[in-house]
Amino acid sequence: MAPLLVTSTFLPLVEAQAKARRVSPRLIVVPHPVGGLNEGELAAKIETAAAELLTLADEARGAE
Amino acid sequence: MSTEWEIAVVGGGVAGLTAARVAAEAGRRVIAYDRLSPGGQLVNLTTLHDYPEPGGSAEPWALISELVARAEAAGVTMSFDEVTRVHAGAPARLETSGGEVTAGAVVIATGLTNGRLGLPGEEALVGRGLSTCAGCDGPLYRGKAVAVVGDDEWTAEEALELAELASSVTVLVPGTPRWSPERDQRLTAADRVEVLTGAMVTGLRADGVLQGVTVRTGDGERELPVQGVFPYVGRSGPVGLVDGLPADAEKRLLTEDGVRTAVPTVFVAGDARAGAAQTLLSVVADGAAAGQAAVAALRPAGGGPAGGGLRIVDPTFGVLPDDADVEVRAGGTADWTQVALFTNSKPNATELLRGVGERLQAHWDLRDLGFASKDNASAAADKDTIDWLSQNYKMVVVAVGD
Ligand SMILES: Cc1cc2nc3c(=O)[nH]c(=O)nc-3n(C[C@H](O)[C@H](O)[C@H](O)COP(=O)(O)OP(=O)(O)OC[C@H]3O[C@@H](n4cnc5c(N)ncnc54)[C@H](O)[C@@H]3O)c2cc1C
Numbered sequence: 137m138a139p140l141l142v143t144s145t146f147l148p149l150v151e152a153q154a155k156a157r158r159v160s161p162r163l164i165v166v167p168h169p170v171g172g173l174n175e176g177e178l179a180a181k182i183e184t185a186a187a188e189l190l191t192l193a194d195e196a197r198g199a200e
Numbered sequence: 201m202s203t204e205w206e207i208a209v210v211g212g213g214v215a216g217l218t219a220a221r222v223a224a225e226a227g228r229r230v231i232a233y234d235r236l237s238p239g240g241q242l243v244n245l246t247t248l249h250d251y252p253e254p255g256g257s258a259e260p261w262a263l264i265s266e267l268v269a270r271a272e273a274a275g276v277t278m279s280f281d282e283v284t285r286v287h288a289g290a291p292a293r294l295e296t297s298g299g300e301v302t303a304g305a306v307v308i309a310t311g312l313t314n315g316r317l318g319l320p321g322e323e324a325l326v327g328r329g330l331s332t333c334a335g336c337d338g339p340l341y342r343g344k345a346v347a348v349v350g351d352d353e354w355t356a357e358e359a360l361e362l363a364e365l366a367s368s369v370t371v372l373v374p375g376t377p378r379w380s381p382e383r384d385q386r387l388t389a390a391d392r393v394e395v396l397t398g399a400m401v402t403g404l405r406a407d408g409v410l411q412g413v414t415v416r417t418g419d420g421e422r423e424l425p426v427q428g429v430f431p432y433v434g435r436s437g438p439v440g441l442v443d444g445l446p447a448d449a450e451k452r453l454l455t456e457d458g459v460r461t462a463v464p465t466v467f468v469a470g471d472a473r474a475g476a477a478q479t480l481l482s483v484v485a486d487g488a489a490a491g492q493a494a495v496a497a498l499r500p501a502g503g504g505p506a507g508g509g510l511r512i513v514d515p516t517f518g519v520l521p522d523d524a525d526v527e528v529r530a531g532g533t534a535d536w537t538q539v540a541l542f543t544n545s546k547p548n549a550t551e552l553l554r555g556v557g558e559r560l561q562a563h564w565d566l567r568d569l570g571f572a573s574k575d576n577a578s579a580a581a582d583k584d585t586i587d588w589l590s591q592n593y594k595m596v597v598v599a600v601g602d
Contacts, residue, residue: 137594137595137596138542138595138596138597138598139595139597139598140598140599140600141549141552141553141556141597141598141599141600142599142600145246145335146600149239149243149260149261149264150600151261151265153237153238153239153264155265155268155269157280164556166552168339169339169340170546170547170548170549170552171337171339171340171546171547171548171549172339172340172341172342172547172548173548178548178551178552178555179555181552182552182555182556182559185552185556186555186556186559186560189556189559189560189597190559190560190563193560193563193564193595196595197536197564200536
């Protein structure tokens with residue numbers, strides 16, 4: 137399993153590419169941008185993304 | 201997968217996807233190759249100007265989705281392999297990273313390489329001050345000074361996009377601008393944009409990251425303290441890809457009549473063609489013309505439309521598969537203690553990924569996490585790395601787009 141971390145700006149592009157490759161990846165969407173953020177700003181994004189990832193990962197592990 | 205095709209299209213940008221679709225709609229068995237992802241140059245853009253009509257605008261991802269969906273519906277097979285050499289002949293022989301195939305006709309639609317200044321030390325600065333994608337990397341230069349190098353419509357648009365974020369944008373035009381009066385007006389009206397004509401970049405000053413460029417104008421040489429430089433010059437075509445096809449000074453393939461080359465079964469469409477206008481409208485027209493010409497170069501079609509959907513032979517570039525697909529490809533021995541991170545190496549992507557990974561590590565009490573990265577942000581992921589990840593890890597958290 138390969139959850140993808142993607143920023144909102146690139147979400148449509150990732151979806152288009154995934155469609156072209158006939159895959160439906162699990163996506164964790166982070167508000168754009170990520171580059172150029174300071175430590176505090178990045179920490180807030182990590183919190184949000186981590187919360188989503190933990191739920192998704194627990195679900196995937198539990199489903200086996 | 202078959203190794204014998206009626207038509208092979210090299211490049212899955214607008215030109216290639218259009219050519220492939222048109223040829224498949226005519227009932228031909230078509231394979232389209234792209235070494236990266238469908239969409240080509242569109243992947244780097246945030247807004248399409250002058251499309252679907254002059255003065256109009258559109259979203260790139262909507263166009264990519266449409267091109268892919270239409271190619272799929274027409275029965276085009278897509279392969280994410282690189283074509284390394286085309287040997288003209290009847291049939292033509294294509295060397296690809298996935299093996300050799302033959303095709304009755306070939307459309308070359310490989311576009312152009314990214315812009316470069318042609319200066320020593322340049323490659324090391326890609327992602328560290330040198331970029332060719334205002335939409336992707338612009339936010340990194342918020343409040344910073346940048347230079348944009350080029351002379352065409354798209355250089356002007358990239359400069360205008362950067363002017364929304366950067367503290368100053370200096371547009372360095374090697375000769376005189378080729379952009380339209382309308383874009384000229386917008387550049388003049390933009391705060392923080394200065395256009396220098398007859399300006400050559402002769403040096404890069406860097407200390408791990410870019411600190412400035414040396415610019416030569418009619419008045420002599422001077423230092424421009426910029427943290428970012430965006431070159432749209434020095435882009436080159438696929439010279440050498442096809443045996444014996446001549447090229448122009450920019451290494452774009454010369455044609456004899458529209459999209460036809462000196463080799464009767466090889467056609468060129470889009471930016472890769474010498475003299476191409478490098479606009480989406482012209483690229484779509486080129487793609488359609490090349491698709492039709494390739495069909496005409498073959499014997500009459502034997503049957504109805506080719507069957508099969510868009511077939512993906514390598515789903516691992518840029519986007520990793522999940523679920524059943526990865527289970528089939530994986531070694532199957534990994535368990536949930538084996539988790540890895542894979543970063544696209546974009547600024548802060550690794551930090552984000554590591555931060556998220558640490559939370560998961562604590563949550564599941566994992567001893568350690570695997571880690572892999574792309575060599576640099578603008579290159580494709582290495583296939584061996586992807587294979588290694590899929591064989592050794594149960595879960596790989598991937599940073600793909602930022
Ligand atoms: C910064 C910028 C902004 C632009 N903005 C606009 C705009 O707003 N409006 C507009 O009309 N035009 C615009 N253009 C021009 C337009 O984007 C291009 O003309 C068009 O996208 C070119 O399409 P193409 O299919 O010829 O090539 P590309 O889009 O470059 O596609 C070529 C494809 O071939 C693949 N490839 C290359 N070599 C190989 C190989 N050996 N094997 C397999 N695959 C290969 C590449 O991965 C790529 O996907 C812009 C151009 C630039 C540079």
